[in-house]
Amino acid sequence: MKKLLLTILFLQVSNFLSAQEYHVFQSSGFNADVIADGIGGAAATTSIALDAGDFTLMSADFENTLGDPVPAYALPVSGLIDDLSLSGLSFQLAGYYENNSLRLENTADLGSLSFFNPAAATNIYILANSGSGTATLDGIIYFSDGSNQPFSGAVIPDWFFSNALPVVLSGFGRVSRTTDIMENPANDPRFYRYDIAILPENQTKDIVAMDFTKSSTAAGIANIFAVSAKLLGTCPEPTSLVASDITETSATISWTDAVIVPALGYEYFITTSNNIPTPSTPPSGEANGNSAVMTGLTIGTHYCVWVRSHCSATESGEWFSVCFTTGEISTPYTGSDIPTLYTLTPTASSPNTCPGLLTVHVPYGYHINGVSTAYQMQTASNGWMSEQRSLLVCNTTGNAESALTSGIGGSTGTYSYNRSDIHIADGAVGDVEFELRAWRTYGGSDCNADYNRVLASSWTVTFSYAPNLGTQHFNKGSFIIYPNPSQDLITVATDVMIEKVQLFNLLGQEVLQQNNINAKETQCALGSLPTGKYLLKVISENGVETKGIIKN
Incomplete structure (x- = not known):
């Protein structure tokens, strides 16, 4: 009876959520039961441990023996997991009494999930974690017309401590399959969300299945628990919204057409607030093409422009935004990946022989009035994100940031850095040179990219400017x-x-x-x-x- 009731509950929840903006796939292909449930020891109610230490997850109805108190910290009996980091998104775990994880332990292990309720989507969301270390996955997404979209390098963090991916849910405890002792570490273990954007040419096709292959050689055991998606809908939004030709009083906003081109073009709304407009917010204007020019702006002011598809007199799509500041110019780095210099304890005054160099041009009659920078540092081999150090320097003025910035995370992966309100170049005019110095505190010697590096395509310097x-x-x-x-x-x-x-x-x-x-x-x-x-x-x-x- 318990199995029948749970099955009905899972299907009812999935059918309800499928009607919403986000779609919960009903999947087959799981190969391991790693969630203890009902009455009986953890080993008796699972088929294998989640990690190499013989620990597994547990349901809120788990009892070691009849009459034992059920855990106050555990996964919900329904198996429905709401994503705490993305409002409206949910995942549905498979039944706890059956295989509920696609578990990939060894290098080149392959598994497949097939979806009973295919759907066209713009984004795929994978609920996953890894036991006993980080794991990396490659895979393929299959569509109803027989085409596919591969993905690679999906880094899934260990189920403890990491913030390298969005944390969907945490603090639900675990149980030993050897001793049946339950543990409740603060904020652990964790479910993570790995996101994959569906290419525009595939967004009108139903997603029918996915393959996963463990590509990493480290000990981490990958566990895939569920897949959800953002539905395409009948009035999808435009993509690749960018602001360009930004001056002190104007900017051009452009975008790529939605995969279903709206019959009435696009609407835009401009505001100095970061708040998303409501569906009933009157637009500021309309654009029949793929761009619109904003004029009459105030220098040094932060603006957000929201664009949506206007499909009919009664239907408009979701608002999609880009933000910018007038009197602000962003310059990307065009060189190769920037290596890191090995230094055990670098400081803001430490030498660095292999920085990246980037020159920005300040318009005539203006000077720099504040700088921001963004970049990503990526690990390799067995380097960790927490071993990354970096510093921005303005060579033109001779000023540098007062302290190093450090990465976070005792695992491999890619860490994003964003800093603003930096005043090391204030007053500079003409061509102004910056350098990004990067160090690592582990791995080899001298400058190389073997353990940590700055991704070339990710580094930008953005400066605000004011009249002289x-x-x-x-x-x-x-x-x-x-x-x-x-x-x-x-x-x-x-x-x-x-x-x-x-x-x-x-x-x-x-x-x-x-x-x-x-x-x-x-x-x-x-x-x-x-x-x-x-x-x-x-x-x-x-x-x-x-x-x-x-x-x-």
């Missing part, structure tokens, strides 16, 4: 100082004649003075001064103005 004072009227307090903070040389600039500059420490003591300047720009050397805060007094045709600076 030469294009503005010099009002009270409008002179600029750059770079600020600075390690040595600063520039003071206005559009009127500077007569005298004085620098004072916070005790009111004068530490520097320049007289008879009679120019609109002057430089001051701070190299001999202690680090700290100072007050800079500028005497010009407009009177006396004072601003704070930082010597670092």
